[in-house]
Amino acid sequence: MSLDISFIGILIGSIMASSVPLILAASGELITERSGVLNLGVEGMMIIGAISGFALMVITDNLFIAIIGSMLSGVVISLIFGFLTQSLLTNHVATGLALTIFGIGLSAMLGKDFVGIPGKDFPILFSSLRESVPFFGPILFGHSIILYFAFVLPFLTSYFLKKTKLGLIVRAVGDSPVSASNQGINVILVRYCCILYGGGLCGLAGAYLSLIYTPQWIENMTAGRGWIALALVVFATWSPIKVLIGAIIFGGISILQLHMQAVGFRIPVQFLIALPYLMTIIVLVVISRDSRKIKLNTPTSLGRIFYKEK
Amino acid sequence: MEDLLIRIEKRNDVPTTLYFFTPFIAIILTIIGGGIIFYALGFNPVEALKFYFITPISNLYGFSELLLKATPLCLIAIGLSFCFKSNNWNIGAEGQLTFGAIVGGGVALLFYNQEGFYILPLIIIAGAIGGMIFALIPAILKTYFNTNEILVSLMLVYVSKLILDYLVVGPWSNPEGFNFPETRQFSDSSRMPLLFEGLRIHAGIFIALAAVLVSWFVLYKTYLGFQIKVSGLSLKTAKYAGFKGKTMILIVFMISGACAGLAGVGEITGPIGQLHRMISPDYGFTAIIVAFLGRLNPFGIIFASLVVSLTYLGAETAQIFLQIPQYTGQVFQGMILFFLLASDYLLFFKIKFQNFSKNELRH
Numbered sequence: 001m002s003l004d005i006s007f008i009g010i011l012i013g014s015i016m017a018s019s020v021p022l023i024l025a026a027s028g029e030l031i032t033e034r035s036g037v038l039n040l041g042v043e044g045m046m047i048i049g050a051i052s053g054f055a056l057m058v059i060t061d062n063l064f065i066a067i068i069g070s071m072l073s074g075v076v077i078s079l080i081f082g083f084l085t086q087s088l089l090t091n092h093v094a095t096g097l098a099l100t101i102f103g104i105g106l107s108a109m110l111g112k113d114f115v116g117i118p119g120k121d122f123p124i125l126f127s128s129l130r131e132s133v134p135f136f137g138p139i140l141f142g143h144s145i146i147l148y149f150a151f152v153l154p155f156l157t158s159y160f161l162k163k164t165k166l167g168l169i170v171r172a173v174g175d176s177p178v179s180a181s182n183q184g185i186n187v188i189l190v191r192y193c194c195i196l197y198g199g200g201l202c203g204l205a206g207a208y209l210s211l212i213y214t215p216q217w218i219e220n221m222t223a224g225r226g227w228i229a230l231a232l233v234v235f236a237t238w239s240p241i242k243v244l245i246g247a248i249i250f251g252g253i254s255i256l257q258l259h260m261q262a263v264g265f266r267i268p269v270q271f272l273i274a275l276p277y278l279m280t281i282i283v284l285v286v287i288s289r290d291s292r293k294i295k296l297n298t299p300t301s302l303g304r305i306f307y308k309e310k
Numbered sequence: 311m312e313d314l315l316i317r318i319e320k321r322n323d324v325p326t327t328l329y330f331f332t333p334f335i336a337i338i339l340t341i342i343g344g345g346i347i348f349y350a351l352g353f354n355p356v357e358a359l360k361f362y363f364i365t366p367i368s369n370l371y372g373f374s375e376l377l378l379k380a381t382p383l384c385l386i387a388i389g390l391s392f393c394f395k396s397n398n399w400n401i402g403a404e405g406q407l408t409f410g411a412i413v414g415g416g417v418a419l420l421f422y423n424q425e426g427f428y429i430l431p432l433i434i435i436a437g438a439i440g441g442m443i444f445a446l447i448p449a450i451l452k453t454y455f456n457t458n459e460i461l462v463s464l465m466l467v468y469v470s471k472l473i474l475d476y477l478v479v480g481p482w483s484n485p486e487g488f489n490f491p492e493t494r495q496f497s498d499s500s501r502m503p504l505l506f507e508g509l510r511i512h513a514g515i516f517i518a519l520a521a522v523l524v525s526w527f528v529l530y531k532t533y534l535g536f537q538i539k540v541s542g543l544s545l546k547t548a549k550y551a552g553f554k555g556k557t558m559i560l561i562v563f564m565i566s567g568a569c570a571g572l573a574g575v576g577e578i579t580g581p582i583g584q585l586h587r588m589i590s591p592d593y594g595f596t597a598i599i600v601a602f603l604g605r606l607n608p609f610g611i612i613f614a615s616l617v618v619s620l621t622y623l624g625a626e627t628a629q630i631f632l633q634i635p636q637y638t639g640q641v642f643q644g645m646i647l648f649f650l651l652a653s654d655y656l657l658f659f660k661i662k663f664q665n666f667s668k669n670e671l672r673h
Contacts (some may be wrong), residue, residue, distance in 0.1 A: 038460075040401075044644075080648065088660075090651035093399055093460055097598060098651070102644025108637030109351065219635060224468065234461055270476035277465040281451070288457040303460075 005135050005207025011255065013138035016147065017213060019204040019251030021046070021222075023150040025229035026236070026243045027157050028201025033233055034161065035194035038303035040096030041081050043226025044103020045199050049074045053113055054217040063122060067146070067207055074195045074203020077103060082195040086188050086303070092303045100226065108219045119215025124249035144212050146204070157240035170194060174299030178308040187306050202226070216292040231280040237287055238297035250276040324657050330610065332657060333603050336650035337617060343645050353632060361631045362624035362638075372623065378581060379622050382407070382573035383589070384615035385518045386597035388525045389569025391606040392562040395529070396538040397545065400563060401461025402448060403570040404594025405470040406441040410571020411578045412474055413440025415585040418500040418578070419482060419493055429499040434517070434575055436572035440562045441571020444470060449563030452554040459563075469592070478585050491587035502580040514576035521569060525610040538562060570594060591622065599647045618643060 013174040025042055032039050058064060073250030081099050084090040122144050124130075130142030172180040173190045181187045209225070210217055230249055235250075236242035257272040287298070344362065345355035366372045386403045393400040414437030421429045448462040479482075479491045487494075502512035529535040537558055540550040548555065577589055600618050604611030625639030 040460075040464075084648065084651055088652050088655040090654065093359045093401065094598070094602060094647060095399065095651055097595065098644045098647035099594065100644075101592075101599075101640045102648065104644075105637045105640030105644060108635040109347070109641060112633075112635050219637065227464065227468065231461070231465055234458075268476050268480065270472040274469045274472040277468045281457075281462055281465050284457045284461060285451055286449075289455050296348075 005094065006138075007133040009138045013142070015248060015252045015255045016139070016151070017143065017246040017251075020147050020150045021208050021213065021225055022229050022232055022247040022250055023153060023244060024146075024205035024208065025202045025226060026082075026232040027150075027153050027240060028198035028205075028234070029229060030233050030238060030240060030243060031161075031170065032194045032198035033302055034174045034238060034299050035170050035191045036177060036299050036301040036304065037085065037191050037195055038092045038096065038130065038199060039078070039081055039099070039195060040048065040093060040230065041078070041099025041103065042198075042202055042229050043222055043224070044100035045074045045077050045202035046103075046206035046209075046222045046226045046229075047107040047220065048077045049203030050210040050221055051114070051201045051206075051217060053207030054119070054210040055110065055209060057120060058114060058117055061120075063120065063211065066211060067204065070203045070207030070211075071200040072203070074199040074201070074206070075198075076194050078199020078202070082192045086191050086195070088309055089305050091305070104220060111144075111219065114217040115219070117217065119211065122212045123214065129243070137294050144208075146208050146212060150208075151244070154240040154244040157243075161175040161240065171299075174301060177304075179299050181306075191306070200277050202229075202275070205229070211284060228276055231276060235280045235283050238299065249279075312529060326659055328426050330605060330607075332653040333605065333610070333614070336603070336655050338648055339649040339653075340642055340645040343649070344642055347641065353633070357362040357634060358628065362628050362642075363620060365631070366620065366623035366627045371509060372504070374511040375623055376616060376619050377511050380612075380615040380619035381515045381518045381580075382576055382593045383597050383600045383618055384611055385521055385573040385576070386570045387593055387604060387611045387615060388518075388521045388608060389523065389566035390504075390597060390601040391604075391608070391611065392529070392538060394542075394567045394601055395606050396541045396558060396562050398414045398449075398452075398559055398562055399460045400445065400448065400463050400566050401460055401598060402445070402467045402594070403566065403597055404590065404592060405463065405467035406444045406570035407574040407577075407590055407594045408443035408467070408474050409469040409574070410567075411469070411574030411585065411589050412435040412477065413437060413443075414571070414575035415493065415496075415578050418496040419562040419585075421500060422494045422497055425497055425499040427499070429497070430502070430579065433500055433579055434572065437571045437575030438568040439571070441567040441569070442575060443567070443568070445563040445567020446560065448487060449560050453559050472615065474585065474589070475587055476515030478587060484584075490586075493584050495584050496579065500579055501583060502576065512576075514580050517572055517576065521572070529608070534558070534561065570597075573597075576595035590617055596622075596643055601644050603646060603650055604607075618646070621646075 026045055029039060029042055049070040052073035053066045056069040057066035060066065077099070081095055084095045085092050092244055124142050126141035130137045133141065161171060169185055169190060173185060173187050177187045206222060209221060214221070232243060232246045232250060235246045253272055253275050257269045260267065260272065261269050324548045343357060345359055348358035349355040386407065390400060390403060414433045417433045419438040447466060448459040450458040451462050459640045463566065478493055482491055482493045484490065502514050505511050505513065529538065537548065537553045540551065541553060541555065541558060568593050573591065573593060578585060582589060596618055600611060600614045603617065604614035610667040621639045621642040624642070625636045628638055630633050
């Protein structure tokens with residue numbers, strides 16, 4: 001492996017690109033979970049976003065419509081989850097699983113005429129700087145606007161949760177829905193909004209895959225990234241900034257294993273691919289053992305049904 | 311608040327008939343929903359549904375396939391019913407199935423060039439133990455470290471699939487297999503006996519049926535079953551009654567893991583006959599739907615496993631006759647669970663249409 005400086009720059013650039021769908025989906029799921037809702041449908045919402053974005057790109061030939069449409073489709077599909085869990089008070093785990101199973105199936109049905117169609121070049125920003133600036137060029141420049149958005153999003157999310165009134169409301173609803181409700185907050189409405197927000201970002205994460213990262217439609221192309229995003233939220237102990245760090249680690253592992261495969265490294269690649277899951281379990285054990293640590297960010301009412309006698 | 315004419319109340323007693331009736335409503339709604347989707351895709355919905363639900367089981371071979379696919383679903387769902395009844399959310403049955411298949415398959419490979427009546431029982435026991443051990447991980451972490459079993463069992467699904475992947479491409483791959491990601495074929499003594507010549511249905515179905523009977527007995531006739539049910543209804547009551555919560559959690563996970571492991575060895579010693587990457591079309595996840603649709607009742611689960619098995623077969627038939635991707639099965643499976651969960655609303659909440667006085671609303 002040639003470890004010259006420009007190669008490392010390109011490597012870091014590709015790790016960043018691979019972490020984008022994880023950042024987007026996990027940031028969305030983080031808000032959903034902070035409001036006390038556990039949505040296991042991330043994979044399903046992502047894949048629906050991926051096919052919607054790609055199909056709209058092929059039909060309208062307009063990438064802007066494709067991106068917006070993918071987010072809307074994520075919102076619409078998460079509305080099913082929202083309606084069931086919030087209005088019909090169904091179990092979050094079962095409903096989320098149903099959403100993932102349904103989403104994967106539906107995307108394959110919708111996408112059957114789009115298999116094999118080549119994607120379109122997505123515009124990248126500052127492409128000239130990418131070539132001319134040594135080392136930092138491939139890291140900082142020549143990415144899609146979605147990547148820049150993804151890398152700013154965790155900071156915005158953190159600001160939202162910590163500094164804004166709405167963020168406080170979201171946290172209150174997640175930590176103590178009953179007292180929030182007694183304070184006059186419409187718990188169900190807040191949770192609906194957080195679910196739809198999560199759905200929109202998962203849709204965008206899917207579209208990033210089908211329009212930018214590997215521009216084409218393949219059945220089941222999210223390939224478990226939704227589950228990794230879910231793991232990431234836990235790994236980050238529900239903190240937005242740690243989501244960013246975790247996404248780079250998880251994304252880095254996925255890129256690294258490709259390179260290690262190429263040079264015939266002795267560690268089995270499967271072990272590297274399994275690392276994000278194993279690391280998440282370890283983090284879970286560490287934070288769960290110490291009840292003070294888990295209280296820091298974990299939404300106390302996560303996954304519990306809130307029901308208000310009317 | 312002024313125009314509220316509908317009032318929603320929580321039911322305290324759920325009528326049993328309604329409880330077992332709503333799954334049928336969910337199935338009917340799913341068929342209607344499926345028809346609408348087929349229509350939207352430009353197919354004649356009646357014809358498409360016929361291809362989907364009737365053609366696959368219109369001959370003996372199809373019927374055998376129905377039972378073949380229902381077998382693992384039923385087994386896993388029976389195991390899951392122990393967990394779900396006691397409020398333990400084991401959603402990693404797919405991982406336990408895989409690990410059971412790995413351990414059972416390892417034993418089968420040990421005897422790849424030997425014959426003997428004792429081989430198959432050894433494989434089956436190994437598979438059950440494998441699944442059990444794998445299910446113990448989330449159970450132990452939950453009981454001793456207070457971790458969330460949903461997330462741990464889910465993460466472990468991918469870990470076990472990657473272990474399988476490593477084994478079939480690496481140390482266990484068939485030396486004469488031209489580097490295909492698969493192991494040797496198991497010997498004849500390692501295979502489940504077929505029930506009929508020319509059909510794939512095998513003796514594994516008796517394991518599933520035995521599991522149904524045993525689970526019925528344990529759940530409804532033993533102290534453990536009583537503990538499980540009480541813990542599911544109210545953890546506080548269970549604690550008050552002095553039940554040992556930790557032991558029970560470990561036991562339900564072990565039962566559930568063993569069932570999933572058995573389903574795994576049933577697949578590899580039955581229709582597959584070796585280990586490779588694709589030993590299960592997500593049976594472990596789909597069985598969660600089966601458990602719910604069967605209302606966590608052993609006999610309900612038999613019925614539900616047949617229904618869900620049909621969605622797998624229908625998807626295969628639809629792929630052949632209508633050229634639509636096999637993933638349609640998942641659309642139906644997802645819809646069944648959606649509608650079932652939604653219809654539960656009618657079960658647990660009473661919707662009252664009533665005249666009211668404003669004073670009544672105030673409190």
